[in-house]
Ligand SMILES: NC(=O)C1=CN([C@@H]2O[C@H](COP(=O)(O)OP(=O)(O)OC[C@H]3O[C@@H](n4cnc5c(N)ncnc54)[C@H](O)[C@@H]3O)[C@@H](O)[C@H]2O)[C@@H](O)CC1
């Protein structure tokens with residue numbers, strides 16, 4: 044398919060924000076996370092780990108209380124108090140069908156801030172509510188559900204058969220950047236370019252790997268927030284960089300053997316070092 048370009052390691056390296064001597068934790072970017080739930084607290088931990096290992100100034104985890112306990116147990120660096128952030132990640136480990144009124148309000152307020160935002164899993168239905176530049180990160184089933192809810196008769200199997208076409212159609216229809224996950228990741232911007240990213244070895248197809256990806260992308264958005272707000276057309280590139288970095292970390296973590304999602308998150312610093320060394 045000639046209208047999809049393949050993303051390169053050098054392009055990913057260009058989106059790694061290397062801290063400078065004048066930086067502090069705020070200038071490096073703060074990510075707000077509304078993820079996890081009593082049902083899926085692990086998704087919150089995995090997203091936090093993905094973001095923290097990608098490198099940014101701070102993470103505010105503002106989701107479910109039980110999930111926050113798990114998050115803090117693993118990562119005491121995380122702040123659970125509200126405050127200013129430069130980007131939002133919402134929805135991983137949430138179920139939109141059981142959303143409480145309180146959470147709906149919290150999500151609505153976050154999305155109204157107009158900041159760069161990643162919507163995953165249980166926040167995909169809020170795609171029209173976000174005031175800022177948005178990237179959604181569905182897998183085939185989630186994209187089928189999202190488009191069906193808007194009147195498109197489409198099954199998961201249709202999307203699995205023609206992922207590139209559906210990623211592009213979804214971006215045009217929804218007016219947001221679509222990062223469609225799979226063995227190849229397709230990133231499509233509305234009426235814009237299409238980027239194809241190799242997603243790493245199939246060992247990455249394991250529970251929670253997508254939650255880690257949300258964190259990686261959230262961290263990149265938080266650290267490039269100003270640029271994305273000034274030039275929203277770069278959003279697809281940031282998304283492609285996140286997918287590529289995630290795939291490379293999966294490759295390093297696996298080296299030909301099985302991995303769990305946390306292994307992938309823990310391999311992110313090594314993948315970043317390697318990318319920067321090659322840049
Ligand atoms: N550790 C965690 O807390 C994790 C949380 N996760 C969260 O879980 C939520 C649901 O994500 P899903 O991607 O599962 O949601 P989906 O609702 O898209 O997937 C469920 C689908 O898979 C089918 N299915 C379930 N078990 C199956 C099996 N054994 N064989 C074949 N098909 C099967 C179901 O019938 C359903 O159609 C999301 O919020 C996600 O972020 C997942 O990321 C996994 C890890």
Ligand SMILES: Nc1ncnc2c1ncn2[C@@H]1O[C@H](COP(=O)(O)OP(=O)(O)O)[C@@H](O)[C@H]1O
Nearest residue numbers: 182224225226242244245248250251252253254
């Ligand atoms: N066959 C595969 N080869 C490589 N990567 C894959 C494959 N299947 C899925 N992935 C990757 O694994 C992750 C799965 O994410 P997702 O479906 O959201 O799972 P979860 O909800 O369990 O985190 C995505 O990053 C996707 O690109």
